[in-house]
Amino acid sequence: MFHKFAEKIDQHFELETVDAHCDIPCGIYDPHQAQIGALTVIRMVDLIHSMVEEHGKGDTAEFINSMARYIATKEEHAEATKHEIRVIWGDFIKDAHLEEYPQLNGLVHKIMQLGSKARQTVNRETAVELLEAVNEFAAIFWQIKGKETQRVKAPYSVSEEIVVPIL
Amino acid sequence: MLRLLKVRGHSLFPDFREGDYVLTAGFPFPSGKIRAGDVIVFRQPGYGVLIKRVREVLEQGRAFDVRGTQVNSTDSRNFGPVSRDQISGKVIWHIRQK
Numbered sequence: 091m092f093h094k095f096a097e098k099i100d101q102h103f104e105l106e107t108v109d110a111h112c113d114i115p116c117g118i119y120d121p122h123q124a125q126i127g128a129l130t131v132i133r134m135v136d137l138i139h140s141m142v143e144e145h146g147k148g149d150t151a152e153f154i155n156s157m158a159r160y161i162a163t164k165e166e167h168a169e170a171t172k173h174e175i176r177v178i179w180g181d182f183i184k185d186a187h188l189e190e191y192p193q194l195n196g197l198v199h200k201i202m203q204l205g206s207k208a209r210q211t212v213n214r215e216t217a218v219e220l221l222e223a224v225n226e227f228a229a230i231f232w233q234i235k236g237k238e239t240q241r242v243k244a245p246y247s248v249s250e251e252i253v254v255p256i257l
Numbered sequence: 258m259l260r261l262l263k264v265r266g267h268s269l270f271p272d273f274r275e276g277d278y279v280l281t282a283g284f285p286f287p288s289g290k291i292r293a294g295d296v297i298v299f300r301q302p303g304y305g306v307l308i309k310r311v312r313e314v315l316e317q318g319r320a321f322d323v324r325g326t327q328v329n330s331t332d333s334r335n336f337g338p339v340s341r342d343q344i345s346g347k348v349i350w351h352i353r354q355k
Contacts, residue, residue, distance in 0.1 A: 092352045093277075093278065093352050093353065093354050096261060096263075096278035096352050097278075099261060100263055100278070105261055105262055105263045105278070106260070106262055106263070106306065107262065107263045107264070107265040107306075108262045108263070108264060108265070108279070108298050108306050108307060108308040109265050109266050109268075109304070109305055109306065109307050109308065110264055110265065110266040110267065110268035110269040110270075110273055110275075110307070110308050110309070110325060110330075182267075184267055184270055184327045184328075184329075185327065185328060186270045186271050186326065186327070187267075187270070190271065234267075235275060235276075236274060236275060236276040236354050
């Protein structure tokens with residue numbers, strides 16, 4: 091009750107903040123980039139498969155060029171997904187968070203492995219599994235930040251669900 | 258003087274969480290001197306307005322060793338003791354999120 095009251099005062103008067111920060115106080119962390127990366131991996135897998143379905147073996151310059159671009163983008167975004175999660179895990183997550191969410195280390199390790207597998211294969215199931223693991227990470231991240239979350243369909247060419255904060 | 262402030266960051270987690278509010282009292286503190294274990298708000302050059310817990314009272318109450326709860330908290334291990342004139346208030350009420 092008191093917190094709700096304080097929030098109302100904050101909304102009206104924009105209270106001064108006091109920092110309880112660690113390292114460089116940038117304070118800007120968000121798993122959204124990792125989710126975008128994972129969605130892009132799914133999209134690239136879809137494009138690769140539809141290219142093969144449409145063009146068969148595909149020995150034209152056009153086919154090879156498009157396929158090379160899809161593969162390069164898949165590689166890049168799978169790695170970007172891993173990078174984003176590593177940064178949040180390494181810089182934002184503290185010992186006390188790991189105690190409160192003992193599954194976090196295992197989850198991050200799973201994301202690293204799925205990210206690598208997504209690079210090695212063109213398996214849609216793996217790509218979706220990567221997104222789901224990142225979503226699970228996002229849900230914990232926003233819980234730590236004190237924000238409620240919801241699952242929404244991504245408004246892109248792939249419409250898998252992503253976990254987003256209710257702001 | 259009483260001030261209502263909002264906590265940002267995780268240096269005092271899980272005691273204080275981002276989004277909590279604190280009511281602070283300036284000099285003279287209603288509950289007397291600042292003691293070890295008190296949570297204070299102070300201005301630290303280069304860091305802004307910080308909130309930390311007093312670990313140790315130094316120089317007969319003229320300086321304070323302050324700490325966060327995390328290995329990498331930014332505190333007296335980085336910027337040394339906090340002098341009394343840097344302190345703007347002591348937390349007298351912690352308003353937690355649900």
